[in-house]
Amino acid sequence: MEAMTPRLYPVGIQTFSEIIESNLVYVDKTEYVYRMTHSGSKSVFLSRPRRFGKSLLTSTLHSYFEGRKELFEGLAIERLEKDWTIHPVLHFDMSMAKHMDKEQLEEELSLQLERHEKIYGRGENERRPNQRLQGLIERACQQTGQRVVVLIDEYDAPLLDVVHEEKSLPLLRNVMRNFYSPLKACDPYLRFVFLTGITKFSQLSIFSELNNLTNISIESDYAGICGITEEELLTAMSPDLDILAQRMSLTREKVLAELKENYDGYHFAWPSPDIFNPFSLMNTFRAGTFNSYWFGSGTPTYLIEMLKKYHVVPSRIGGTEAVASDFDAPTERMTSITPLLYQSGYITIKDYDKLVEIYTLDIPNKEVRIGLMRSLIPEYITNDTAATNTTVAKLARALMHDDIDGALRLLQTFLSTVPYCDNARSEGHYQQVFYIIFSLLGAYVDVEVRTPRGRIDLVIHTRTLLYIVELKLDRTAGEAMRQIDLKDYPERFALCGLPMVKVAVNFDSERHTLEDWCINNESMG
Known part of the structure; x- marks a missing residue:
């Protein structure tokens, strides 16, 4: 049999336009983009684990609101959208603000604001980050005649590394709360606000004024918005299954079973399709071999520190039952490790008892189980x-x-x-x-x-x-x-x-x- 040529996979590439223009593999999520932006909710929040496609989704929204219709040829949104209105987009990537103290965080916010101020200008009396953001939104709307889109990717990145620190967390949280504060006051100038993150900090502590924020993280309608569903794997990525099977000298059925055992098993709502980890899946197709790609990309320090803080032994990670408010809970109000483990992707929904509204949570798959145990070797x-x-x-x-x-x-x-x-x-x-x-x-x-x-x-x-x-x-x-x-x-x-x-x-x-x-x-x- 003639060897099939592997396709090009967007490993480490999170820019929608680059993926489309470079003809890399893209699993179509644009129907979710249209649904989300025409749902009646002006401000939307989505929580998903790291490397699950949040940044790519944010970039897709960016291209969509810039009216770049040519990038969406053949995708679901092409038949749904009729107007393709061009909006000014203010895109902030908070993943650039990790491992920073208060002064460094303020400098990083200033740099990201300056990038947009080169386009829309800056008022003389705008000194603090919140003043500058408000000025940007108002000027962008006035100059273009269109309401503004604000995209904030990984909003919680500056806070995660200090979530276990009683002194640093309040300082950085106040900086971010101040920065986001204009989003409510600028409502008349805004078309859409989208925020992504891993964890869920309470609206009181971060978005004190943004009381109309819609959290779609555990809504069934958006269960497959990030990650690769089993249906998508069997349809859009069907050629990749055949290529991998040939490269590994296995049957297609055996390859699918191995992929499911290692990378499947995530559910972010109930009911939900089976979700595969996209980072591990794409890396497996690219490399032609199974490995701990997601876990190998970095075990967050905060996770190990919080496991110690809550005295969680390895055997007690997963295998628990909880109501939604116990795991889809604000990080700084946690009374157990469960919300952080769930929101970070180390445990996931496995079942739901509708009668008593209790969810069963457990480790999603073999990659996460083994990766967690490896990270705990030094401790035990x-x-x-x-x-x-x-x-x-x-x-x-x-x-x-x-x-x-x-x-x-x-x-x-x-x-x-x-x-x-x-x-x-x-x-x-x-x-x-x-x-x-x-x-x-x-x-x-x-x-x-x-x-x-x-x-x-x-x-x-x-x-x-x-x-x-x-x-x-x-x-x-x-x-x-x-x-x-x-x-x-x-x-x-x-x-x-x-x-x-x-x-x-x-x-x-x-x-x-x-x-x-x-x-x-x-x-x-």
Whole structure:
């Protein structure tokens, strides 16, 4: 079979005009653009995780409101829009304002204002950012005879890095609140205001006057506005599936299954189509191989800091139930880590009980689960992540051969060679170490699984076996095995269809590693 030529993918390119003019792959989102701009809402807010296409959507709006009809040939909006009115567009990219103190942030705002003032001028008495923004909006409207469009991409970028800092957050938040304050007063001059971000800061703290802001983030009508839906993957990107299958010497069905396992599973509303991470998807098609592209592009420092602040252990990330106000909540009013995890894309909606209005939230896919666990290795195991990764690869090889004894011997040797942190004397700590390591294997791991007679410490679900694991600290493996038998834990999984293996493990807090273990009732170690 003749090799198919990969298409050109817009990896790292967020400018709509460049994608269209360079004939790069573009999945048509322009019907959402038309719907949003003709919905009756003048000010719209959209929250989505990083690298999910927010900046591209903002750029698409920019081209649309500039009346660049030629860029939209063959797209949905071409048949919907009849007028193509040209509006003045004030576009601010707040991703340029990360890692800044108050003075640096004010300087960055000044630079972005100056770019527009070169076109529309600046009033003599306009000194503060809010005065300058108000002057710009009024002059742009007066000079062009058309109402103004304001686009603010990643509005929360200056605040995210300091969200866990009690001193810096209020200072930067006040700067941004002051900057955005004219948006309400300038209403007669405005055609449309669009803001994107990862997190949702309260209107009170950031948009104190913008009380008509419509949040479309969890509306079903806009569930697929960012990211790639499964339908879009199977239609608009169907050739890419065939090309990737050929490059990887796999069937189309196998490639689709791998893509779903690694990058699918996001839902930002309910009901919602399945959403794939666009950054990981495009990178996979470009490179012709599976990898942790989204997680590899950077684990936010604020996430690790907030996990520490709220004392969230790895096994408690996901697998929760919540009402909408608990996870679609203002960041600075959080009483748990859930809103930040959800809005940042580390957990997502998996189900909804309409009767009681409760959402089920969980980690979306394999890429996020493994990426999260890798980022937590230094906190729970060792700073030598390379040694951990090598050990995990060897553990995977052992489990592929159903050699749980060999896997535990590897783990015993590894843990005895790494330095341990202060909380290594608790049974819960070792439970989390097991959870992290076995999650990195790609095996399904659950912690403290409820049964009619108690809770199982760990359940590890591989392709061929189900391991029921009980952990003890400074006791004996025999004691742990007796607990499994006494409480008849395997009964809970009698219908799973896989052979079950009982594993009892005892840790030694002095040596910081496995002391002994039993597999079924045969003493090992």
